[in-house]
Amino acid sequence: MKKFSIKKAFQDPYQTKLLMNDVKKFCLTVLQIAIIVGVSYVILSPVIGMLVNSFSSDRDAFNPMVFVVPEYPTLERYQLAILRMDYWPTIGRNILYVLSLTLIQVFICSMVGYGFARFDFPFKKLLFGCVVVMIVIPSHTIMLPLYTTFRNFDPAGIATAITGAPINLMGTPWPMYVMSFLGCGVRAGxxxxxxxxxxxGLPKEIEEAAFVDGAGMWYTYFRIMLMNASPAVITVTVFSMVWQFNDTFFSNLFLVSPDIVISKKISTLQSVIANQDKILNVTIQELYLHAGIILVLLPIILIYLLLQRYFIEGVERSGIVG
Amino acid sequence: MKTKKKKMSLMRKRMVAGYLFILPWLVGFIIFYVRSLFMTAQFSLSTMTMDAQNGGYVLDFVGLENFRYAFFEHGSFKQTLTSSIGNMLIDVPLITFFSLFMAMLLNKKFPGRAAVRAIFFLPVILGSGAIVDAMELSAQMMQGGVSGQVAETTASASSAIAFDIDYLISMFMNLGLPASVLDYITAAVSRINDIISMSGVQIVLFIAALQSIPGSMYEVAKIEGATGYETFWKVTFPMVMPHIITNVVYTIVDSFEESAVLELADTVTFGQFNYGLGSVFSLVSTVVTCVILVVVVGFIQKRTFYYN
Incomplete structure (x- = not known):
């Protein structure tokens, strides 16, 4: 490393260039940090507000002097929210429900996606158009048929043959499983x-190599293509989990019990607390709601943090170049 | 049996395999979606009356009456439709480029990257379903009943440290700026917030896409002496092109799902129980969105490089 001096740097054109490069790099870094911090702030500000609210006591809620740091922090909001949402058992059941559905979704959707990406069959374009239609179609147009299908669930007359009447699947989680299995779950399209x-986007050579080595189509898809598409697998897993977790449309439509889906409990938490604990001040009620929302957010963020490590790992494993 | 199997050419075998791969979805699509499309089309051609005694509904066929009403007599349908489409077309490029840019920033190595990525993932969680519902409900309670729903902003900005925009606006008003300019500026500023919160999904998708570009391509580009600018346009951009399509599709669908047109269809269907007219609205807007999707995607797809 040569000794650096400003004077020398301006005399020697090569040194000047190096210096300019350094300055440019520094400015760029500062700009990048500024953008990231700024955008992060825009995203975080409502969350920070909720966090602050969830820790503040009654005195803080009405004290205009309190800003960001509550003067008399309390855990009371969390205690009551956990009690009223029946938090731990519900979140346990909910995570199980969401994870199982996510697994099905990833498996089925990757299979269908692979079928569309790599095979040629008649009406392929038309059928893929149907996938797009499925994404676009507004959810309220499919409400009624879905309800009637699962209210009198009778696949090919099997239920009628066994029990004499169609089964009513309302109020159970089964409709969601059936839909996910048939590739029509939450945002499956x-x-x-x-x-x-x-x-x-993956090179065809991997597949051809596998095929030459005697792998069947099923094996090629499952052991080779799916492993190479692991960024997509992780992405879809993350999205599927979050949207399933947050979904209120299907769980309301199928009358899924609030003991399985916490998203139904969070939307009623405020009125439950108002009625059961006789807390009639709306400002105070909101503090409990915010504590509840933080509680609901936590597990998803934790799962995301766990999975996002695999974002990187997955790619290193798939270092095959066409 | 064996001879029959031999007769099946590879092409044919792959064709059958293709159908087998998409079979679960095909069954689901026919059961749930084709049926619902059929029913929606049926509703749109008739008026529906609830049958209180038997707990069902009665359909009276009226032909294209509902369509005629929607296009020639309804007060706000056409305007809402065009303004929704306009907003959509403005949003799409903004969101796509913003999210690509952010994803590239987040794809670099820097300390605390995991935390920042988690932060950028927050809009995906915050902006969907249950939490939005809960916040809206609480905003309603705050304002006293449904009438207070207008104050939507309180839902997202009810934090202790929320920025007081009214103060700034009144300050500029006092400076004597024309109201129209102010409106435009405030709209643009509030859109920035929207754009950030709407591009959570796209950023995650782009990060995954950037991760899937083999590092050796960048090595080659570096050895050949490409500048950062050239590397972006010659390596990064073509490689993420297929995912740009995904993102454009998602953005269009997302802004369609939150558009005023669907809200209108929703209120007409479930607020006024006019299933016929509501179905017309959703059918027309769905068809229009599909056409836009096909045109836009077709346009980009022509310029897309696929590996094979």
Whole structure:
């Protein structure tokens, strides 16, 4: 390393260039940090507000002097929110429900996406158009048919043959499982699309090599293509989990019990606390709601942080170049 | 049996395999979606009356009456539709480029990257379903009943440290700026917030896409002496092109789902129980969105490089 001096740097053109490069790099870094911090702030500000609210006591809530740091912090909001939402058992059941559905979704959607990406069959374009239609179609137009299908669930007359009447699946989590198995779960169309694009982007040589080595189509898909599309798998897993977790449309439509889906409990938390604990001040009620929202957010963020490590790992594993 | 199997050419075998791969989805699509499309089309051609005694509904066929009403007599449908489409077309490029840019920033190595990525993931969680519902409900309670729903902003900005925009606006008003200019500026500023919160999904998708570019391509580009600018346009951009399509599709669909047109259809269907007219609204807007999707995607797809 040469000794650096400003004077020398301006005399020697090569040194000047190096210095300019350094300055440019520094400015760029500062700009990048500024953008990231700024955008992060815009995203975080409502969350920070909620966090502050969830820790503040009654005295803080009405004290205009309190800013960001509550003067008399309390855990009371969390205690009551956990009690009223029946938090731990509900979140346990909910995570199990969401994870199982996510697994099904990833499996089925990747399969369908692969089918569209790599095979040629008649009506392929038309059928893929149907996938797009499925993404676009407004959810309220499919409400009524879905309800009637699962209210009198009778696949090919099997239920009628056994019990004499169609089964009523309302109030159980089964409709969601059936829909996910048939590739029509929460935003399944989008996942099929994502997988399709990823598989199309992968080099065909990997598949051909596998085929020459005697792997069947099923094996090629499951052991080779799916492993290479692991960024897509992780992405879809993350999205599927979050949207399933947050979904209120399907859980309301199928009358899924609030003991399985915490998203239903969070939307009623405020009125439950108002009625059961006789807390009639709306400002105070909101503090409990914010504590509840933080509680609901936490597990998803934790799962995301765990998975995002695999974002990177997955790619290193798939270092095959066409 | 064996001879029959031999007769099946590879092409044919792959065709069958293709159908087998998409089979679960195909069954689901026919059961749930084709049926619902059919029913929506049926509703749109008739008026529906609830049958209180038997707990069902009665359909009276009226032909294209509902369509005629929607296009020639309804007060706000056409305007809402065009303004929704306009907003959509403005949003799409903004969001796509913003999220690509952010994803590239987040793809670099820097300390605390995991935390920052988690922060950028927050809009995906915050902006969907249950939490939005809960916040809206609480905003309603704050304002006293449904009438207070207008104050939507309080839902997202009810934090202790929320920025007081009214103060700034009144300050500029006092400076004597024309109201129209002010409106435009405030709209643009509030859109920035929207754009950030709307591009959470796209950023995650782009990060995954950037991760899937093999590092050796960058090595080659570096050895050949490409500048950062050239590397972006010659390596990064073509490689993420397929994912740009995904993102454009998602953005269009997302802004369609939150558009005023669907809200209108929703209120007409479930607020006024006019299933016929509501179905017309959703059918027309769905068809229009599909056409836009096909045109835009077709346009980009022509310029897309696929590996094979």
């Amino acid at each position: 989008l996942y099929i699309y994502i997988f399709n694009q990823f598989f199309r």
